Amino acid sequence: MSAGSDLISLIARRQNLDDYKQKHWTGSFAEYLDLVKRDPKVTRTAYQRLYDMILSKGTEEIVVNKEKLLQYKFFEDPDANGEDAIFGLERTLISLVNILKSAAHGYGTERRVLLLHGPVGSSKSTLARLIKKGIERYSKIEEGRLFTYGWKDDGDGAEEYLECPMHEEPLHLIPPEHRAEIVSLLTDEEIPRVYDLKIEGDLCPFCRQMFNERMERYNGDWSRVVQDVRVRRLILSEQDRIGIGTFQPKDEKNQDATELTGDINYRKIAEYGTESDPRAFNFDGEFNIANRGVIEFIEVLKLDVAFLYDLLGASQEHKIKPKKFAQTDIDEVIIGHTNEPEYKRLQSNEFMEALRDRTVKIDVPYVTRxxxxxxxxxxxxxxxxxxxxxxxxxxxxxxxxxxxxxxxxxxxxxxxxxxxxxxxxxxxxxxxxxxxxxxxxxxxxxxxxxxxxxxxxxxxxxxxxxxxxxxxxxxxxxxxxxxxxxxxxxxxxxxxxxxxxxxxxxxxxxxEEYEDIVKNEVQRAIAADEDALTRLCGNYIDNVKAYTQREKVKNKYTGQTEEPDERLMRSIEEKIDIPESRKDDFRREIMNYIGALALDGKKFDYRTNERLQKALELKLFQDQKDTIKLTTLVSSVVDKDTQEKIDIVKARLIRNYGYDEDSATDVLNYVASIFARGDVKRGGH
Structure with missing residues (x-):
């Protein structure tokens, strides 16, 4: 067997054919009504589906500067490779999701253009891309299912179907006068639901023609008309231009409204005899193909004024006007983005007042954390x-x-x-x-x-x-x-x-800040002798204990009792800016901390107290820096003893701070040159 055949077999074994069947489900209109009764979520509007998609990834509460904020995990781009993850815009994303929630429940924002507004490079496009990718993925899973339909073709005998060009909701086939009754019959009170089942919108021009022709053929028998309908699962796809549209304005001479609402197919006029036959029209404008999903307007405020009328109708009325046809219903989320100069132009342009009134502005600033x-x-x-x-x-x-x-x-x-x-x-x-x-x-x-x-x-x-x-x-x-x-x-x-x-x-x-950071790291690497730090800490604690309890300290070398070593204690405390007037408070704080640990049966370790650890390290550095003579690094001759000590410091930089051999050498040389200038501030930063 060849390597090529092996690879084909490998892919064949990994295919999930059941999943393919689910995604390509087809059935009769009656079967779809059964499905709606069992799972009314399949009829959600574009806003409802988008809002539920974001919530489906979960949330977590985070605290930023004492403020509790809700973080939506969807914006971490969990199903992709993290390329589009968004950081630090929690407040912006909360505003966006609240607007989508309001729109999902029909509180008014569903009739607005969502305008992402911010400086260049503030992740407006990334946000729009995340939403488009997310709704595409969501339509592929069971929880995000939606359906459309096609008409049985009366052609050459083979069973073919003419798909609805707008991928509309199959419930549009129910005549308006019967909708309220059908909705009540489809509503099962025992099935929990977030949204009420509604049938809004009429058939697109193409499906209206198909419907009317069949009504005439079957003498007004609606039940026979819907037998000619095949319902199928709809998978949204930006690549296939199904349910996800993107419109980018070009220069004014090349802008054409047909890009948004479709155009006449002149080759088919000969076949159907008139321009106003919907079969001779391509419903392939961005508004048409984005129906049931999302349309993104890149640099929306650069649109020609003539285009704005289409945009206003689409947002406010949820209708578009294809050439030669009546107004046509759409169900889609309209997201535009623009930068600061363009938005200022909008504010000063009276022609744009209607658009201003129909937009919800969401500021997308640069990150400040x-x-x-x-x-x-x-x-x-x-x-x-x-x-x-x-x-x-x-x-x-x-x-x-x-x-x-x-x-x-x-x-x-x-x-x-x-x-x-x-x-x-x-x-x-x-x-x-x-x-x-x-x-x-x-x-x-x-x-x-x-x-x-x-x-x-x-x-x-x-x-x-x-x-x-x-x-x-x-x-x-x-x-x-x-x-x-x-x-x-x-x-x-x-x-x-x-x-x-x-x-x-x-x-x-x-x-300057970087200089402080690296000086501090080198100082800590020099003073990272665990045994020396433990000894220094023990010495300090013994003296503090004696001081706070008004006792004397036993000198380990002479065996004599002496007064607590005030000079030693102050030389450590000064490293973390403890003033003379606060030294008693600080020492009592340390003893209380040790006492609390002892009550819990825990032993004191200087590493558990960040301030004390820093003070000990800086004190040890001060004591040791002269023995290492870092300034000799900037000269070409270094004696063996110094080189060994430098190698130990370098190893600590590599182990504890993420340096490699080259960058550790660079940073030591750099800090050495600072020391050579006599530029070391007391106590680091």
Whole structure:
């Protein structure tokens, strides 16, 4: 057997033919009515199905700056490869889902265009793409089923069916005068339901012609007409243009309303004799094919004014007007997106007033939480994608830090810097600021996230850094920061020198912050001698215990009792900025903490107290840095003893902080050059 045949057999064995049959179910109209009685969800509107699809992935409650928020797991792109996952837009997504919920229950927003509004690169298109992909996947599973129908063709004897070109709901076949009674008979009170069963909308022009011809043929016997109908399962597909449409405006000379509502098929006019025969019409405009699903309008406000009438009718009346035909019912979610300049133009254009009145604006800002921005870049620059290269620790972090700083507004509180504001938003605690302050900061900065640098610009510059250093195995933060700075000269969306100057200033802030981060890591790597830290901690605790209990300490070497070593205790406490006036409180706090652990039968370990661990590490670093003489790293000659100590520090950087051999060497050299300048701040940062 050949390798090709083996592969074919392999795929054949893995096929699920039962699943294929379910997805391609066909049946009579009577069988469909039975199905509706058992499972009324199959008749949901486009808004109801979209809302249920989002909820089907589940939710979880998260707390962001003391505020409880509902997170919808659907937007994490769980069924795909995570390419379209959305980070940090919880409030935006809550607004969107609330609007969809209102529309699903018929409270009015189903008659509006959902307008995603935000700066370039703020994930408006990603959000629309997620919704389109999601509704496509949902239609393939049992929970998301929907159905359409076709007419038996009276052609050459072979049993063929002419499909409804608008993929409409089969219940439209029930005459309006009988709908209320049929709905009551189809409603089983014992079956739980979220939405009431309704039959809204009439047959499309094509199906109306098929219906009327058969009514005439069967002398008005409706029961015989529906025997000519075959109902089938409908799978939505953007590729096949079924239930998912996308419209992108072109230049005004090339815009044509038929792209939205279909056009006459001139080849068929000869066959059917008239332009107004629906069989001589292609119902293949974006509004037609998106029926039962979603239509996305890219840059919706660039539409020609003539197109807006189609859009207004589609949103408000749920009807479109194909050329030569009566108004035709549609059932679809209309999502448009636009950027800030286009939206401002809408506000100042009186012709657009009707559109403004029929849109629900959903702001999609840039991310303002550092951790979320880092995740955006991690999605694109991970080991799987950046082959043969490594990104040194903090490379994506510094790029994200700069991007977020460009989006933040200067705090009105004079005691708070922009960098501190960034840290507060990212969940760090700062002396004198509580999580309640964060709410105030957000409220005083209404435009925050609607201006600043796009993630796309940062992604482009990270890509530049990766290709601009072909011989380097490791890309470090400075390479990326340099690319970000160089690119500002030619950035097409920065239209003032003042803004450019501000962005350069922010880059210098980021460099300072990175300097602090790496100094701290190297300091901790030097002081990461577990035994020495444990000894220092034991010594400190013995002295604190004696001090708080007004006792003396026994000197381990001389055996004599002595006063607690105030100098030792203060040299540790000063590392974490404990003032003289607060030392007693801090020492009592430590003893209470140890006492509480003892009551639970647990032993004290300095690693469980983050502040104390930091103080001990900085103290040990201060004691040891002179023995290592890091400054000798910048010279070409290093003695064997120093080299061994440096190798230990390097190994700790690799093990504890994610460096590799090259980046650990780079960062040690960099920190050594800082020490050589005599630029080490007391106590790190």
């Amino acid at each position: 550092l951790q979320d921005e880092i995740q955006i870049y991690q999605k694109d620059y991970n080991e799987r994608k950046v082959r043969g290269k490594r990104l040194a620790p903090h490379t994506l972090e510094v790029a994200a830090m700069w991007a977020v700083l460009t989006r933040l507004e200067e705090p009105k509180n004079a005691g708070l810097t922009l960098m501190q504001k960034l840290k507060l938003y990212n969940g760090k605690t700062l002396p004198g600021f509580t999580e309640d302050n964060i709410k105030e900061l957000r409220e005083e900065s209404e435009r925050e996230g609607m201006l600043g640098i796009s993630p796309r610009y940062v992604q482009d510059k990270i890509s530049n850094a990766l290709v601009a250093h072909p011989t380097e195995r490791s890309i470090n933060p400075f390479m990326v920061l340099n690319e970000l700075e160089t690119g500002l000269k030619h950035h097409s969306l920065i239209n003032s020198d003042e803004t450019r100057k501000h962005y350069r200033h922010l880059l210098s802030l980021v460099k």
